[in-house]
Amino acid sequence: MSFVNSGFTGRRGQRDERLPPGQTLVEDWPVLSAGPTPQVSTADWTFTITTEDGAEHRWSWDDLTGLGIEDVTTDIHCVTHWSKLAMPWRGVPLDAFFADVDTSADYVMAHCHGGYTTNVPLEDLLDGRAWVAVEAEGEPLTPEHGGPARLLVPHLYFWKSAKWLRGLQLMPDNDPGFWEQHGYHLRGDPWQEERYW
Amino acid sequence: MTPRRAAWHRATVVSVTAETATARRIELEVPTWPGNEAGSHVDIRLTAPDGYQATRSYSVASSGPGTRLVLAVDEVVDGEVSPFLVRVLAVGDSVEVHGPLGRFFVWTPSADPDPAPVQLVAGGSGVVPLYAMAAAHERSDDGSEFRLLYSVRTPDDVFFRRELAALRRTRVDLVHTRSAPEGDRRPPRRLVREELDRLTLGPALAPRIFVCGSTPFVETVSRWLLEAGHAPAAVRTERFGGSG
Ligand SMILES: Cc1cc2nc3c(=O)[nH]c(=O)nc-3n(C[C@H](O)[C@H](O)[C@H](O)COP(=O)(O)OP(=O)(O)OC[C@H]3O[C@@H](n4cnc5c(N)ncnc54)[C@H](O)[C@@H]3O)c2cc1C
Numbered sequence: 001m002s003f004v005n006s007g008f009t010g011r012r013g014q015r016d017e018r019l020p021p022g023q024t025l026v027e028d029w030p031v032l033s034a035g036p037t038p039q040v041s042t043a044d045w046t047f048t049i050t051t052e053d054g055a056e057h058r059w060s061w062d063d064l065t066g067l068g069i070e071d072v073t074t075d076i077h078c079v080t081h082w083s084k085l086a087m088p089w090r091g092v093p094l095d096a097f098f099a100d101v102d103t104s105a106d107y108v109m110a111h112c113h114g115g116y117t118t119n120v121p122l123e124d125l126l127d128g129r130a131w132v133a134v135e136a137e138g139e140p141l142t143p144e145h146g147g148p149a150r151l152l153v154p155h156l157y158f159w160k161s162a163k164w165l166r167g168l169q170l171m172p173d174n175d176p177g178f179w180e181q182h183g184y185h186l187r188g189d190p191w192q193e194e195r196y197w
Numbered sequence: 198m199t200p201r202r203a204a205w206h207r208a209t210v211v212s213v214t215a216e217t218a219t220a221r222r223i224e225l226e227v228p229t230w231p232g233n234e235a236g237s238h239v240d241i242r243l244t245a246p247d248g249y250q251a252t253r254s255y256s257v258a259s260s261g262p263g264t265r266l267v268l269a270v271d272e273v274v275d276g277e278v279s280p281f282l283v284r285v286l287a288v289g290d291s292v293e294v295h296g297p298l299g300r301f302f303v304w305t306p307s308a309d310p311d312p313a314p315v316q317l318v319a320g321g322s323g324v325v326p327l328y329a330m331a332a333a334h335e336r337s338d339d340g341s342e343f344r345l346l347y348s349v350r351t352p353d354d355v356f357f358r359r360e361l362a363a364l365r366r367t368r369v370d371l372v373h374t375r376s377a378p379e380g381d382r383r384p385p386r387r388l389v390r391e392e393l394d395r396l397t398l399g400p401a402l403a404p405r406i407f408v409c410g411s412t413p414f415v416e417t418v419s420r421w422l423l424e425a426g427h428a429p430a431a432v433r434t435e436r437f438g439g440s441g
Contacts, residue, residue, distance in 0.1 A: 003207075003244070003291050004244045004245065004246045005243045005244055005245065005281070005286075005290065005291075005292065006246060007285045008243045008245050008251075008281050008285070009245055009249075010249045010250075010277055011251075011277045022242070022250065024251060024252075024277065030412065030436075030438050031416070031436055033436065034301050034302070034433065035419070035429055035430070035432055036420065036432050036434065037419065037420065038429070080254060081252045081253065081254070114429055115429070115430060144416060181300075182299070182300040183203060183298065183299070183300050196298065197202075197203075
């Protein structure tokens with residue numbers, strides 16, 4: 001469409017080439033969730049990967065920290081048009097969890113406390129591109145932001161970085177998760193503006 | 198109802214009116230609009246003369262099959278987009294809108310002869326999608342009980358004042374946080390938990406609950422609702438942003 005809103009100037013000097021199209025830089029950290037915030041303690045926390053054959057691999061909080069938590073500095077992009085740049089995180093790469101998981105499935109459904117789900121292609125979770133995150137900006141993740149542990153898949157829109165993570169289910173087909181059933185894109189690449197379908 | 202696909206549309210401003218001292222009602226004509234459910238929102242994209250663009254989400258106060266969209270925008274001081282929408286945008290101007298968006302935070306009439314009651318809880322401009330739901334309920338045959346608890350700063354900050362007063366099928370309770378109307382026995386202060394419990398449908402009635410407002414408002418209210426015994430799946434939320 002070829003018209004402009006004369007009189008609109010916008011906030012100048014903030015355009016950064018690290019910002020995908022349609023995104024605005026923020027300094028604070030907005031919250032997007034569809035329901036109330038679940039409260040989950042690390043003592044009760046477990047994380048389960050279930051294969052397409054039903055085999056379960058399970059980790060407690062201590063198991064998770066034992067896998068080796070690494071520092072990650074990354075940009076994040078929310079579908080509601082904000083991005084944060086160079087944000088410090090800490091988490092365990094998903095490669096560490098998948099090391100002993102035998103699967104030929106191509107897709108994953110992430111399951112969360114509170115009942116939320118999101119679908120992600122398995123290849124988007126491997127090769128050092130995704131983490132189970134436990135800290136952000138130098139602090140343990142607060143419940144509002146998905147603590148104690150959330151998925152971190154920063155190269156996709158941030159609803160894929162499921163909060164209050166409790167498990168991953170491998171699946172042969174790319175079935176839609178919660179937000180995806182409500183109109184969000186199946187993959188969600190911010191550089192392609194894959195917001196909605 | 199089959200979901201309406203979201204798409205970009207060109208909208209023309211047909212009227213602008215002061216909603217409150219800081220907010221404006223904007224009516225848009227969108228010839229290609231497919232209609233929307235009560236509670237959904239649009240993304241509005243503005244383009245500066247040099248091509249710079251900014252996009253923000255706004256709830257739609259209207260619903261149904263028509264091509265007229267009603268928005269109500271509160272100015273966030275020093276914000277990028279809302280001051281333009283509230284002060285500069287004029288009748289006849291065009292804006293780009295993407296939508297309808299949000300298929301979860303919506304209310305549709307139930308065919309159930311004995312539908313669950315509905316509790317709406319609004320903070321400030323968060324009343325916009327909830328007003329859309331109450332208005333849609335008013336026009337429908339749906340017999341569910343509807344209640345709205347609406348927290349506002351002052352009596353002058355009430356959105357849709359006349360429309361809310363005219364609702365016959367929704368009970369509206371207002372609480373004032375900064376200054377109360379003359380004669381109000383409640384001192385102005387933030388909503389407290391005991392009032393939330395008293396002024397909303399209790400868990401025994403198993404209401405469906407929609408909470409909308411700033412992020413801190415929604416966080417606080419939804420936590421209290423769960424602690425009061427409401428099922429997490431019964432509580433739907435929309436967070437407008439802000440950190441308090
Ligand atoms: C689904 C959805 C529906 C929405 N519907 C409406 C609506 O019907 N009416 C309406 O007025 N707004 C609505 N909003 C909020 C709106 O999208 C913008 O966030 C708001 O207008 C501020 O934009 P801005 O560009 O002026 O401010 P920005 O430049 O984005 O922000 C400036 C500063 O204000 C803070 N801020 C951002 N949003 C808010 C807020 N809502 N309250 C307090 N502080 C804030 C930011 O954190 C930032 O520090 C909705 C948001 C969402 C996600």
